[in-house]
Amino acid sequence: MITKYLSKNLKEGETVLKIVKRYHLFITTRLVFFSVIILLDFFFMTYFINNSWWGILVFLVALVWSGMMIYRSWYIWTLNVLIVTDQRIVDIDQKGFFNRTVSETTYRKIQDVSYSIKGMMPTMFHYGTITIQTAGTQAKIMLDYIHNPEQVQDLLTELQEQMEGSSPIINQIDNGEKEQD
Secondary structure (H helix, E strand, C coil): HHHHHHHHCCCCCCCCEEEEEECCHHHHHHHHHHHHHHHHHHHHHHHHHCCCCHHHHHHHHHHHHHHHHHHHHHHHHHHEEEEEEECCCEEEEECCCCEEEEEEEEEEEEEEEECCCHHHHHHHHHHHEEEEEEEECHHHHEEEEEEEEHHHHHHHHHHHHHHHCHHHHHHHHHHHHHCCC
């Protein structure tokens, strides 16, 4: 499912170098929370069932709601990615079942790549926010809860430098200077 989903956002001949997802701790806390609600629901099941139709309704609503929230959390975590390719960066922000924003930028439009790690938990578990400042109308691309954000920053900076080095203008200048010598 995810490969087909991601391939829709790629151009022909484009190679995926890295897929950056949110740190698994982001989804683990949500899964644990909603799993505890399901366990509590089953723990109080006899109480709910003994209290007529409204007890059964409360039991079923809590069970279905928690199950939906677990699936929603997994769905958003799975499909919210930053795709680093050999030609560009594609940011897919999945905010809900029916809410998705896809942004992209080429390496030549990147002005700055930075990361931040703020707080005790992010420092302990080493996750943070990647910010990609771009030229043009789109101000920036941000992805939160990224594990080892400095590695992603290094990769993007390296790819940006490689793209600048292979710029046709730079190659023409280099070739012109070599011919004059």
